[in-house]
Structure formats: C-alpha cells, structure tokens
Amino acid sequence: MKIKIELTQNKKEKPATSALGFGKFFTDHMFILDYTEGKGWHDPRIVPYQPITLDPSSKVFHYGQTVFEGLKAYVTETNDVLLFRPQNNFKRLNLSSARLCIPPVDEELALEALKQLLTIEREWIPNAPGTSLYIRPFVIATDSYLSVAPSQTYQFMIILSPVGSYYANGINPVKILVEQQYVRAVAGGTGEAKTGGNYASSLKGQELANEDGYDQTLWLDGKEHRFVEEVGSMNIFFKINGTVITPALNGSILAGITRDSIINILNYKQIPVEERQISIDEIIEAHKNGQLEEAFGTGTAAVISPIGELKYLDEKFVLNNGEIGQLSQLLYDTLTGIQTGKLEDPFGWIVKL
Numbered sequence: 001m002k003i004k005i006e007l008t009q010n011k012k013e014k015p016a017t018s019a020l021g022f023g024k025f026f027t028d029h030m031f032i033l034d035y036t037e038g039k040g041w042h043d044p045r046i047v048p049y050q051p052i053t054l055d056p057s058s059k060v061f062h063y064g065q066t067v068f069e070g071l072k073a074y075v076t077e078t079n080d081v082l083l084f085r086p087q088n089n090f091k092r093l094n095l096s097s098a099r100l101c102i103p104p105v106d107e108e109l110a111l112e113a114l115k116q117l118l119t120i121e122r123e124w125i126p127n128a129p130g131t132s133l134y135i136r137p138f139v140i141a142t143d144s145y146l147s148v149a150p151s152q153t154y155q156f157m158i159i160l161s162p163v164g165s166y167y168a169n170g171i172n173p174v175k176i177l178v179e180q181q182y183v184r185a186v187a188g189g190t191g192e193a194k195t196g197g198n199y200a201s202s203l204k205g206q207e208l209a210n211e212d213g214y215d216q217t218l219w220l221d222g223k224e225h226r227f228v229e230e231v232g233s234m235n236i237f238f239k240i241n242g243t244v245i246t247p248a249l250n251g252s253i254l255a256g257i258t259r260d261s262i263i264n265i266l267n268y269k270q271i272p273v274e275e276r277q278i279s280i281d282e283i284i285e286a287h288k289n290g291q292l293e294e295a296f297g298t299g300t301a302a303v304i305s306p307i308g309e310l311k312y313l314d315e316k317f318v319l320n321n322g323e324i325g326q327l328s329q330l331l332y333d334t335l336t337g338i339q340t341g342k343l344e345d346p347f348g349w350i351v352k353l
C-alpha cells in the first residue's frame with residue numbers, strides 16, 4: 001500500500017528542551033489509516049497534524065474500544081535516528097486489539113509508515129540527554145452506533161511528541177503508595193492489553209496516592225490483594241538479597257517491552273533475576289530484615305524509575321535511603337546507552353531509520 005503524503009504549509013515552532021515534559025507538544029504531521037469492514041485497512045496517509053472530527057456517537061467515546069502503544073525514537077551523536085524494538089510494539093498493539101475485538105493492522109505497513117513519518121519529522125527529535133521523540137500509535141472505533149458490539153470502522157493513527165522525563169524530577173526516586181481498596185485489573189480482564197480503560201480506572205488510585213503525598217500507586221492482585229502487579233504506568237522490580245525479582249506475567253500485568261529488555265540485560269550481565277509471584281508481605285519482610293536492597297519501575301515513558309519509599313497499611317518503608325540505587329543507575333545507563341547508540345547493542349534491538 002502506498003502511503004500518500006500531504007505536507008503542512010504551517011510548521012510549528014519547536015519547544016525549548018526545558019519546556020518539554022511529557023506529551024505536551026506534538027509534531028507537524030501524523031499518520032492515519034482507515035478500516036472498513038469488508039474492505040480492510042485502506043488509505044494510508046501522512047497529513048498535517050490536526051484535530052479529527054468524529055460523530056458524538058462514535059463507539060470509542062462510549063465503550064472505550066481503543067488500544068494504544070508507546071515507543072521512542074532517539075537521535076545519535078552522528079545524527080542517526082534509532083528506534084528501540086519497534087516490531088514488538090506493533091505486535092503488542094495487535095495482541096491488545098485482539099482482546100478488544102479490533103482487527104489487526106499490518107505490522108510491516110505500520111513500521112514503514114512510522115519510518116516515513118519520522119523521516120519527515122526528523123528535526124523534531126530532541127538530542128539533549130534524557131530527551132527523545134515519544135511515538136504514540138493508537139486505534140479507535142469510529143462507528144456512530146450505540147449498540148454494544150465491535151465497530152465496523154476504525155482509524156489507526158500515529159502521533160509524535162518530543163519529550164523529556166515522564167516524572168518532573170527525572171530519574172530521582174519516586175514515592176509509592178500500596179493501594180488496598182481499588183484494583184487495576186484481574187486475570188481474564190483487560191490488564192494485559194494496552195487499552196485506555198485500564199488507565200482511566202487507575203486514576204482514582206493515583207489521586208488517592210497524590211493526596212497522601214505519594215507519586216504513584218502500587219497495584220496488588222485483584223483477587224487476594226496480596227500479590228504485587230504493577231506500579232502506576234510501569235512494571236516493577238525488587239532487588240532482594242542480590243536477586244532481582246519481578247512479578248511473572250499472569251494475564252493481568254502488562255507485558256512491558258522495557259520489562260523484557262531489563263530481564264535480558266540482567267541475564268546478559270549475569271545478575272540473578274526471577275519472574276515469579278511476589279507478595280507484598282515478602283517485600284515488607286525483606287525490608288524489615290534489611291534484605292530489600294532496591295526497587296524500581298520500568299516503562300517506555302518512565303524508562304527506569306527508582307523507588308525511594310513505599311507506604312503500606314499506614315507504615316512507611318524507606319528504600320536505599322531514598323536515593324538512586326546502584327543497580328537502577330546501571331540499568332538506566334545501559335538501557336539508555338543502547339537506545340541512544342552510545343553503547344553497543346548485543347541484542348539486535350535497534351532499528352536504524
């Protein structure tokens with residue numbers, strides 16, 4: 001399928017690095033692909049970044065039939081543009097879509113569209129340390145029809161946003177409140193899919209955490225409220241007595257691409273790592289015994305986010321003196337080093353534009 005290109009006549013001014021934050025600015029162009037039942041995906045096009053017009057009855061507004069992805073592009077010191085494991089994102093997009101009864105996109109076409117869009121928007125990729133171009137592919141259900149049934153029309157879009165740190169305080173440790181009342185997902189639900197509803201339902205926990213002076217929520221399992229699942233918009237890792245532990249994927253946890261990359265890096269560096277069920281009691285016990293050495297979250301947006309404090313059942317547990325742990329720093333440096341081309345990529349993860 002040939003991608004039609006319409007370039008803008010009104011280029012925007014690029015934001016200063018200091019103003020970037022996360023997801024506040026968008027580039028000059030976007031990619032759109034339509035789906036119509038019986039016809040399939042059609043009309044791939046790159047157009048000037050613009051609002052989209054939808055009927056107020058569009059299914060996405062009422063029943064949340066939508067999925068999204070998040071990945072980043074980086075520019076190297078020698079001016080190459082690098083993508084990190086983009087095939088994995090389009091594969092996961094289709095897995096999320098399958099759960100939401102959305103037809104899959106052609107992963108090769110999606111990657112080709114992204115490459116063409118990035119070629120046009122190359123100047124938008126910031127190059128200061130800690131910055132990148134965040135890529136947000138997403139699909140929405142566009143049928144204007146209120147019956148609860150899969151839409152017969154969709155739009156797949158890719159928008160781009162130059163970003164700095166996800167958290168205002170960068171890689172500095174975050175404070176986490178263990179949520180006891182609400183849950184994010186249950187096995188069999190949509191926790192594994194990257195769909196808007198999971199994030200909407202996490203807002204209440206986030207609000208409660210913020211009101212208590214915490215940055216993020218740590219979600220426990222939906223059934224017993226005992227086992228650790230995810231933190232905020234990230235997967236979570238604990239270093240206990242020399243071994244790194246992350247909750248095993250169980251159907252309600254997002255299969256993070258950064259999570260998988262960190263497991264691979266740990267294996268490569270011969271640092272013991274386990275994917276298994278881990279209860280909050282085990283973590284608290286390890287803290288009390290002085291064995292909880294570090295904890296950190298992982299995600300595309302946040303990269304590596306060290307955890308400086310946990311609050312559980314009104315008790316506060318400070319980790320690693322509230323400072324960035326050695327392992328968190330090592331993993332941050334290794335991962336961002338590979339992503340920005342400063343370090344060799346022994347895993348074959350980097351796709352050059």
Ligand code: COI
Pocket residue numbers: 069070071199233299300301302
């Ligand atoms: C990402 O890390 O890309 C995410 O999807 C998190 C996002 C909800 C900010």
